[in-house]
Amino acid sequence: MAILDRTISDDELHNLLSQRKLPRWTTLATCATAIAGSALLSFISPVSGVAGTAVFAFLLFIVLQTGLSFAVEGKRYAIDRLATTLLLSALTAALVPLVSILLTVLVRGLNAFNANFLTSTMRNVSPRRPGGGILHALIGTLEQVAIAAAIGIPLGILAAVYLVEYGNRSRLARTISFFVDVMTGIPSIVAGLFVYTGFILTLGLQRSGLAAGISLSILMIPVVVRSTEEMLRLVPRDLREASYALGVPKYRTILRVVIPSASTGIITGAMLAVARVTGETAPLLLTTFLTQSINTNPFNGPQASLPTYVWDQISSGTTASIDRAWAGALTLILLVMILNLSARLIARASRVK
Amino acid sequence: MTTLINPEAPVGAPLGKSSRPRDALFAGISRGSGIVVLIVMGAIGVFLLWKALPALSANTASFLTTSPWFPDDAQPKFGIAALAFGTLLSSVIAMVIAVPVGIGVALYTAHYAPRRFAPTLGYIVDLLAAVPSIIFGLWGLQILMPNSIGLWRWLDDHFGFIPLFSNEQNIYTRSIALAAVVLAIMILPTVSAISREVFAQVPPGHIEAALALGATRWETMRTAVFPFARPGMVSAAMLGLGRALGETIAVALILSATFKINWQVTEPGGNTFAANIALKWNEAGTIGLGALIASGLVLYVITFAVNMAARLVVERRRDFSGAN
Numbered sequence A: 001m002a003i004l005d006r007t008i009s010d011d012e013l014h015n016l017l018s019q020r021k022l023p024r025w026t027t028l029a030t031c032a033t034a035i036a037g038s039a040l041l042s043f044i045s046p047v048s049g050v051a052g053t054a055v056f057a058f059l060l061f062i063v064l065q066t067g068l069s070f071a072v073e074g075k076r077y078a079i080d081r082l083a084t085t086l087l088l089s090a091l092t093a094a095l096v097p098l099v100s101i102l103l104t105v106l107v108r109g110l111n112a113f114n115a116n117f118l119t120s121t122m123r124n125v126s127p128r129r130p131g132g133g134i135l136h137a138l139i140g141t142l143e144q145v146a147i148a149a150a151i152g153i154p155l156g157i158l159a160a161v162y163l164v165e166y167g168n169r170s171r172l173a174r175t176i177s178f179f180v181d182v183m184t185g186i187p188s189i190v191a192g193l194f195v196y197t198g199f200i201l202t203l204g205l206q207r208s209g210l211a212a213g214i215s216l217s218i219l220m221i222p223v224v225v226r227s228t229e230e231m232l233r234l235v236p237r238d239l240r241e242a243s244y245a246l247g248v249p250k251y252r253t254i255l256r257v258v259i260p261s262a263s264t265g266i267i268t269g270a271m272l273a274v275a276r277v278t279g280e281t282a283p284l285l286l287t288t289f290l291t292q293s294i295n296t297n298p299f300n301g302p303q304a305s306l307p308t309y310v311w312d313q314i315s316s317g318t319t320a321s322i323d324r325a326w327a328g329a330l331t332l333i334l335l336v337m338i339l340n341l342s343a344r345l346i347a348r349a350s351r352v353k
Numbered sequence B: 001m002t003t004l005i006n007p008e009a010p011v012g013a014p015l016g017k018s019s020r021p022r023d024a025l026f027a028g029i030s031r032g033s034g035i036v037v038l039i040v041m042g043a044i045g046v047f048l049l050w051k052a053l054p055a056l057s058a059n060t061a062s063f064l065t066t067s068p069w070f071p072d073d074a075q076p077k078f079g080i081a082a083l084a085f086g087t088l089l090s091s092v093i094a095m096v097i098a099v100p101v102g103i104g105v106a107l108y109t110a111h112y113a114p115r116r117f118a119p120t121l122g123y124i125v126d127l128l129a130a131v132p133s134i135i136f137g138l139w140g141l142q143i144l145m146p147n148s149i150g151l152w153r154w155l156d157d158h159f160g161f162i163p164l165f166s167n168e169q170n171i172y173t174r175s176i177a178l179a180a181v182v183l184a185i186m187i188l189p190t191v192s193a194i195s196r197e198v199f200a201q202v203p204p205g206h207i208e209a210a211l212a213l214g215a216t217r218w219e220t221m222r223t224a225v226f227p228f229a230r231p232g233m234v235s236a237a238m239l240g241l242g243r244a245l246g247e248t249i250a251v252a253l254i255l256s257a258t259f260k261i262n263w264q265v266t267e268p269g270g271n272t273f274a275a276n277i278a279l280k281w282n283e284a285g286t287i288g289l290g291a292l293i294a295s296g297l298v299l300y301v302i303t304f305a306v307n308m309a310a311r312l313v314v315e316r317r318r319d320f321s322g323a324n
Helices: A010-017 A025-044 A049-072 A075-109 A115-119 A135-166 A171-184 A188-202 A209-234 A237-245 A250-261 A263-278 A282-287 A306-316 A319-352 B021-058 B081-112 B118-130 B133-159 B176-201 B204-212 B217-246 B249-254 B273-283 B286-320
Strands: none
Touching: A025 A049, A049 A075, A075 A319, A075 B081, A075 B118, A075 B133, A075 B176, A075 B217, A115 A135, A115 A319, A135 A171, A135 A209, A135 A250, A135 A263, A135 A306, A135 A319, A135 B021, A171 A209, A171 B021, A171 B286, A188 A209, A188 A282, A188 B021, A188 B217, A188 B273, A188 B286, A209 A263, A209 A282, A209 B021, A237 A250, A250 A263, A250 B021, A263 A319, A282 A306, A282 B273, A306 A319, A306 B133, A306 B249, A319 B118, A319 B133, B021 B286, B081 B118, B081 B176, B081 B217, B081 B273, B081 B286, B118 B176, B133 B176, B133 B249, B176 B217, B176 B249, B204 B217, B217 B273, B217 B286, B249 B273, B273 B286
């Protein structure tokens, strides 16, 4: 800040302290002027449509506000206002797609979403006809995610226990910790390829719900490790010391004292991990075959799932199937959001006490 | 069960190595679980390479510089040139859009938003991360594509002299640009969540010092917050890039897959490693599968490198930020 690098004379100080500021209502006034100006301009020039007018109004607002502030308050405050406006517009830019996605999934999804949709399958339903349902995919997803959770959550928690309780910042612990972070970033399709090459081609596993569950568990592990690790580190050292002082062996201290006191956090993390993999499509495309009927056996035969169901319906491309795709998307997003929200609620409930 | 008070137990045993068998067993199990992570990371590379080798040796063209993809011909001919091009181009465009917006959102939630709303705002943006990628794809295809044609046409009309924006086919759908916008929305929560974390870690003393010297809010950001958070911001951008590189389904739904290198990003076409694997998987023969696995290996190596670099950048910061 150049202004701070030199001594300030009395006159300047007086100017600085009696800084002229724009009154608060100017923001609203500028905003209104910009919108009015842009609307007027849309009649006389080919600024196209609502979007064009909105963008132009936004630009006009920035120019007007920065200019006004520059004239009255000076350069530094003009830049400050400009920055605030840009940050706020970044936030808006992030919220617009979110709102649009949630709204369209809700509105378009409700076209085909009803009790019948949830309780019937696509067996003997032609892609062109409306009707049919998602029960087979719901069953598949629940089973595959359950398998993923059964593998991923214990492994993840145990690995986190090692990092926090036994690792002691040893070389191995630091290496594992680092690669857990890297693992968070592996593309989901690579997890599918790994299960295909490692388990299906090499070990002779079939393309099945189990294979899908394994690939999802690979995506879960790093998330579970990270969240559990964070929670375990929050457990006060005194609790462990107290337990040791009573002569309780270390493993029982971990199982009976450390993990229970961190349990809500661990559960929250695990549920978020489950929510994350529930919507994964790519690995399932490589590790399962599609089917239109119920298959309750994840160890054998083709099995549907919600994401691949939506993928399949989009690929069919008929009006009825696109409706079903949106309804499937609604089911999927509801499932994910319920998992997500309940995880956060558990976290919040535990924070109160 | 051991009794609670065991006079035979060595003093201080719980802290170091233990002579109790169950302790040793449990320690072994948890250490083994940790090692599983390392094994999986290594095994991915090994298995992909192993299963890709037959296809790679059957390839009659150069794997790295060929664009066409005909692995199941009598004379297999395939390469990753077009895939690498499409993957990098779409991810870089996505980054150019998502990084400023994501950092802006993070800065706003961390230092501008009223204290009461900040956590809610953060949570709402995180909600974007919870939306499954298939839904981004469906939304991109059905909602964003028809509504963005005007924008691409406008870019073509007014900035067509820049090769990137010119569109000779006058078709503005299923393009790399559209896929990149969807990718940008998808990586936004990644970028903003990580940046928000580092912004929140800036020592309050630095911020208060800047404000006390008379800095405006923006000057405080520039002089106190950014210098501290720069490595974190770099790492956030790279992690976002990593996500964009590997994103499959949304891209596969949006692009109309071609195997050409085309800089005109608003024209239909283009392809990425991940999308190509998903699209070609069920129609591929033996060599075809091997070729897809080989391209998956390249994707794995690239994302691995990007993620590792991103983590190393943050890791380095941890060392000298211990003072705060």
